[in-house]
Amino acid sequence: MTVPKRIALCLIGVLVVIMAAAVPPAAAADTVRVIVISGEIDSSQTALVQRGLEEAEKNQDKAVVVSISTLGGRVDSALKIRDMLQAASVPTIAYIPSRAWSAGALIALSCRHIIMAPGSSIGAAEPIPNTEKNIAALKSEFSATSANMGHNPRVAEAMVDKTNGFPGYAEPGQILALSDVQARALNVAEGTAGSVEEALRLFSLGDASVYYETKSWKDIFIGILQNPYVRMIFIALILAALFAEIKMAGMGIGIVTAILLGGMLVFSGDESLANDLKIIAAFIGSLVFIALELASPGVGVFGVVGVILLFGSLFYMLGATFDAVYILAGGTIIAVILFYCIGRRLPQSRLLAKIALTTRSTGEKGYSAQQDKSKYLYQRGRTITILRPSGAVRIGKERIDAVSNGSFIDRDVEVRVVKVEGTRVVVEPVPKRL
Structure with a gap:
């Protein structure tokens, strides 16, 4: 091959490379994440929604569809889900394939858009027990949520409070529940769709790649750990483990158990990783100060700082709310009872002998008690x-x-x-x- 031909081929090759580089890459396909809420609303559903929203924001999904099929559940869990949906940076769409009653209605109203399947319903959110206080509190939550997300707050209030009913749909004394047709007539629902894919076409997202998030074993486990009674038991076990470590100093089992249980409580909460690490650091620091006090009994300063850090870190592990105070108090009482029942069977250490009076004044040693x-x-x-x-x-x-x-x-x-x-x-x- 002659030199001119070689040069020509090289130029053609360079031209092909340049043209290929000039062609814009294919646009990434739109993605939509569907969070499937099915069954009773509880802490495991809260963990599911939190995980789904984090994935959606991480992957920059075009929208999040919350598929809601529930008869209701825990109000506190529904409120947490409501807060997360309102704060989400990704557009949210509630899809109701069957029923979104009670707590499910609040979750649906927390989304920017609501689409219902034919024959589905929404509402019937009267609290149990239906005391005046509970009705007033939940009514205000429904009203504020609806107003914030662009829904009719008067309709939302009638789902909770049956006092006045809703003209044309519920007589006074009747709680409001709407079918898909009624919800569309009152502009609660924007449309009707037989499936999630059909609902997405209403928002020009029919060609988007759909990823489903369903409840996993991790969500169930986190949900169990977020139960207030389970948390109270964990607090009791942490404190009892520390009491046991003091009595069996040098074994290390109590310290390791307390750290593991504390870590499970921390990472099952709603705090960021940075805050979780701070709480863990404070918790471990409290154990260090308590150990220093036990190693040099009589100083007092280490012990006071250690106890303050211990209960402070436990308080933040529980979310730093009024409920955390009750859980912490209940756990402490259970720990004292638990240690009283089994503590006497544990081997005693020399460390405990330094801080506890163990010598008995007996008659054999020349002591006698004053008698009446x-x-x-x-x-x-x-x-x-x-x-x-x-x-x-x-x-x-x-x-x-x-x-x-x-x-x-x-x-x-x-x-x-x-x-x-x-x-x-x-x-x-x-x-x-x-």
């Missing part, structure tokens, strides 16, 4: 020793230390107790009969 001797008043006995003025007398089968009432009393003389002052027993001779 008033029962001997006016009783009779006989002297065992000479009283000048102190000595010993026998009353019944008991030997008693006594003093005479000023006079000398010989051995084996019948006497009578005339005065008792604390442990001092005063006797006098019984006059002889003629």
Whole structure:
């Protein structure tokens, strides 16, 4: 091949490379994440929604669809989900395939858009128990949520409070629940769709790649750990483990157990990783200060700082709310009872001996407890020793230390107790009969 041909081929190759580089890359396909809420609303559903929203924001999804099929559940869990949906940076769409009642209605109203399947319903959110306080509180939550997300707050209020009903849909005394047709008529729902894919086409997202997020074992586990009663038990076990470590110092089992349980509580919460690490650092720091106090008992400063850090870190592990105070108090009481029941069976360490009084004052060591001797008043006995003025007398089968009432009393003389002052027993001779 001649040189000109080689040059020509090289130029053609360079031109092809340049043209290929000039062609814009294919646009990334739109993605949509579907979070499937099915069954009772509880802490596991909260964990699912949190995980789904984090994935959606991380992957820059075009939208999040929350598929809601529930008869209701825990209000506190629904409120957490509501807060997360309102704060989401990704557009949210509620899709109701069957029923979004009670807590499910609040979750649906927390989304920017609502689409319902034919034959589905939304509403019926009267709280249980339906006290005036509960109704007023939940009614305000429904109203504020609807107003914030662009829905009719009056409709939302009637789903909670049946006092006034809703004209044309619920008589006074009837709670409001809407079918898909009624929800569209009141502009609660924007449309009807038989599936998630059909709902996405209403928002020009029919060609988007759809990823489903369903409840996993991790969500269930986190949900269990977020249960307030389970958290109370965890607090009790943490404190009991620390008590046990103090008694069995050097074993390390109590410290390791406390750190593991504390870590599970921290990472099951809603805090960021940075805050979680701060709480763990404070918790471990409290253990260090308590260990320093035990190693040098009597200082006091290390112990005070350690206890403050311990209960402070536990308080933040529980979310730093009023509920956290009750959980912490209940857990502490359970820990004391638990340790009282099983603590005596644990081996005792030399460390505990430094900070606890373990020596017994027994009769074999020459100690005796002060006794109430008033029962001997006016009783009779006989002297065992000479009283000048102190000595010993026998009353019944008991030997008693006594003093005479000023006079000398010989051995084996019948006497009578005339005065008792604390442990001092005063006797006098019984006059002889003629």
